[in-house]
Amino acid sequence: MLDFFNIDSQLSEDERAVRDSVRRFVDDRVLPIIGNCYVEGRFPKELVPEMAQLGVFGANLPEEYGCAGLNNVAYGLIMQELERGDSGVRSFASVQGALAMYPIFAFGSENQKRAWLPKMAHGEVIGCFGLTEPDFGSNPGGMITMAQEQADGTWLLNGGKMWITNGSTAQIAVVWAKTNGDKSERSIRGFIVPTNSKGFKARDQKGKLSLRASDTSELVFEDVLMPNDALLPKSGGLKSPLMCLTQARYGISWGAIGAAIACFEEALSYSKNRIMFDRPIGSFQLQQERIADMLTEITKAQLVSLHLGRLKDAGTYTPQQVSLAKRNNVDMATDVAREARRLLGAVGILAEYSAMRHMANLESVYTYEGTHDVHTLVLGQAMTGMSAFT
């Protein structure tokens, strides 16, 4: 597996052991079936119990809540290996861990944490994350979903969410809503909503040409009655969901490396075996330039994510650094996937090979969790001190 700068030597024994265990799982269980899942447009649900057994859900959350208690580098390596399989499989784990378990951990009461986190770590309860709305993607502060507190302390939820990974698989949704008629983003709170609540509907998003091995849904809430303890008590303002996204984006920066490595390995192997003009195509300068470029960009991304992970473990990282890593690494992976697909020639369009599947998946990854463009503006603002958002 590609490791040109001997990054292995910078990993601890635990980190390597975690990576190797997930790597073997992906080789044995994901890679043999994922091409077909993608063509069939099916998330491989059968892998969920095995992923839970392995311990990938919320793996960087504490052991007292049934999680593995890993550091952030080990967590990143898990994301890398899962996305080496498929972005949809990694997305499932990202959403379950960083977007559903993390907000309960960070903003939930002790009772909520004890009630949900161990079951979610064990894969018995699947979660999704409802922030984006049909008309509010890059601008989540404009959301119209509203929760109204009743006289008896219960809440009524109305509105809808879109592009929700795991939406129709989940038993609970962490929904972000404005509260009590206040239309400012300061009023945004998080709620744990059981998906079997009356008035809660999830509809599969049809016609996807990307992330086909992943469930994506639209959520509709019509007078969904939520008990008092649905509210995540420590959530408050748009900052809370953005903190979740920072967690997920961190993992994505690693995941993109996995997808890129899968494409690189496939292209490199093909370049050595495919004979054209009586020579392996890998002996031609044009393909060697492709390989050298892919190698260089992947290696740079590996160093960025590893260092970011060390900063995160030290507690000194910033959301802007995560923006840089997500923006760079996903963009890098989209380029690597496309060049790998081109190197593969005609067979590169087949589901039997992984490059075009990754290429199509990565267009979603490029767009979700803060689009590439939005991260550009985050970095622009960080450098100039001037916001270009509005």
Added chain:
Amino acid sequence: MKIAVCIKRTPDSETRFRIGATKSAIDEAGVKFDMDDFAGYAVEVALQLKEKAGSGEVVAFALGPDSVQETLRKAMSMGVDRAVQLKTDAVPYDGLAVAKALAAELKPGNFDLVLFGKHAFDSSAGVVGTATAELLNLPCVTAASKLEIANGKGAARRELEGAAELLEFGLPAVVTIDEGIARPRYPSLKGIMAAKKKPLASKPAQLAAPRVVVTGMALPPDRPPGRIVGEGAAAVTELVKLLQTEAKVL
């Protein structure tokens, strides 16, 4: 049920090997080492037997330098309860010397069962398991493809050419494990964290001077390039002739 499982750290089987400067060992630079595949099967069998029995202890033993501790921790991350390193700078080729060191350590342990891989991927010698059984004066079954323990007795199956052997033996016993008997479990992420807290003892290996040493290694000769004899039906006569006279396979 107290089970010992003796494991070896070997190069990853997908490694491309080069011969090292001494000409009698591989060049270890850049080579990834892991638990030997057969040892992995033995660990899995040990864990399954303990789980079936409902109680007991599984202890892993390995001989080697400190790098072998990583392999022992892997065994513990799979579920082994504790581990013992028999420390030595290098693992001697002489299987009897290794077996003597292991037997000295195993003897006071009162194990019901001692498991090994049927051989290790690197040397493929298959000596240590049987020699240890002999030194401990225990019944030995080699290359078991199935193993069950019930009522203080063991039952094993061995695959032969076109048939299988079913064996019964008393405990304690030594069994070496064949591939495919059980799929080694993935170390779970929690298991990896838990393994750090499990006891790993390190003591010097009691090694006698080796009586067998490796003096040289050689790679197989490069395969000669293929030759195209001709195309279509016209080439068949020539091809058959060459297969008879040159390749001598017909």
